[in-house]
Amino acid sequence: MTTLSYPPKPSPGDRVAVISPGAGLPGLLPRPFELGLERLRKEYGLEPVEYAATRKMGSTPQERADDIHAAFADPDIKAVIASIGGDDQITVLPLLDRELIRANPKPFFGMSDNTNLLMFLRNTGIVGYHGATVMCELGRPGAMHPRTADSLRAALFTSGEYELAPAERWNDVNRDWADPATFDAEPETRPGNGWTWVNADRVVEGRTWGGCLEIVGWLLMADREIARDLSEYDGGVLLLETSEEMPSASEVFWTLRNMGERGLLQRFSALLMGRAKTWSFERPNGPEEAARYATEQREAVLRAMRVYAPNTPIVFDVDFGHTDPQLVIPYGGFVRVDGPARRITVTY
CATH class of the missing domain: 3.50.30.60 (LD-carboxypeptidase A C-terminal domain-like)
Known part of the structure; x- marks a missing residue:
């Protein structure tokens, strides 16, 4: 049986990685992405850090794997958030260094195509978080839905029941x-x-x-x-x-x-x-x-x-x-x- 544990949580003021393990849609549709980044800063007090393939549509699986490795290996990064989903993240999984990620556990947030990475993390012993991508939930027009915003805040910063x-x-x-x-x-x-x-x-x-x-x-x-x-x-x-x-x-x-x-x-x-x-x-x-x-x-x-x-x-x-x-x-x-x-x- 896999021994699973919750990774340490970020705190307001921390740096968080924003990556595109699936599709680099932030490069094609920057408006919801920029809005999501702004809300990470203003509403959650976090400092988003982008990587080489975050805004690159058509990035290779290896480029996306490199971003995942860089985000997890950086001790200054306290959480990892997907920009959006996609349809070929399954091709990234064979390229991932499981031991590197196991040695640097961090909360990962994503859904849809990010089911791939969530399942990989679970098999590595790391609890992830299904939901809350930058473009869709954080970049929601007008305002974040209050239920989404509250759930994300609790998942990011607190431990215990919700x-x-x-x-x-x-x-x-x-x-x-x-x-x-x-x-x-x-x-x-x-x-x-x-x-x-x-x-x-x-x-x-x-x-x-x-x-x-x-x-x-x-x-x-x-x-x-x-x-x-x-x-x-x-x-x-x-x-x-x-x-x-x-x-x-x-x-x-x-x-x-x-x-x-x-x-x-x-x-x-x-x-x-x-x-x-x-x-x-x-x-x-x-x-x-x-x-x-x-x-x-x-x-x-x-x-x-x-x-x-x-x-x-x-x-x-x-x-x-x-x-x-x-x-x-x-x-x-x-x-x-x-x-x-x-x-x-x-x-x-």
């Missing part, structure tokens, strides 16, 4: 980052409908594993960063959420089915399913189409879980994925799921 809560209002419709008018006001939001609980008859606590469903599927296909002994995941809490790629209900079911066939789904004591992103620039769904997509995804998850883990507690629509707000979840850290009380508590 109770999550369903979003009263949320959003998953994006606006064009290339249009300056996008940043004149906060995104429009719609009323939340709370969490949906299944098998909520017990209290469980475990270390988290999972992330963006599409990336988890790719890692499984590449047989990369998956424990040889699946008992590593016994009693854990599975985190899954889907991206703006909006995989079909069939694809979601097939991925979960194959996880079940591999013997993974049965290992976990609970599943937290992130709120489905139901809109993208390629598929600008209206309210009815969006609701249908979310319902079909939920039914696909339930269909797989009924076969492979029928008694596992499940919570749907937890705000930790590609929707707004986005709560930070410790990756490899502890989460308690209290079914009877309908409460979720993470340990930062």
Whole structure:
């Protein structure tokens, strides 16, 4: 079993690395990136430090690996934050120096394609943090969502328990980052409908594993960063959420089915399913189409879980994925799921 520990936390005034382990989108769309850097300075009191490939679109896997190594090896850097996700971070993993990173543990914040690095860190013994990229959450037009901002502050600077809560209002419709008018006001939001609980008859606590469903599927296909002994995941809490790629209900079911066939789904004591992103620039769904997509995804998850883990507690629509707000979840850290009380508590 991997021995996991929480790395030391930064303090206001510290330097933090801002890197692009996936895509160098800050170079193409600087406005949300610069806004995110400004908020790191003004709202969190941290000094962001960029690296060679942070704003370089099309950087090589080796260039990105070099930035990761430099960020973790520098004793003056107290945390590492991803600028955004991408789609090929899996090619960086074989180039990483696990011993260098293990010897210099630091909190890492990222999601989506950064599921790759979060899983690598977990296997290295370092608890990471799923959420809060610079461009998406810190660079949100108008202001950071209060729930995101509070969750990130707690994850950055404190240790101990933090109770999550369903979003009263949320959003998953994006606006064009290339249009300056996008940043004149906060995104429009719609009323939340709370969490949906299944098998909520017990209290469980475990270390988290999972992330963006599409990336988890790719890692499984590449047989990369998956424990040889699946008992590593016994009693854990599975985190899954889907991206703006909006995989079909069939694809979601097939991925979960194959996880079940591999013997993974049965290992976990609970599943937290992130709120489905139901809109993208390629598929600008209206309210009815969006609701249908979310319902079909939920039914696909339930269909797989009924076969492979029928008694596992499940919570749907937890705000930790590609929707707004986005709560930070410790990756490899502890989460308690209290079914009877309908409460979720993470340990930062």
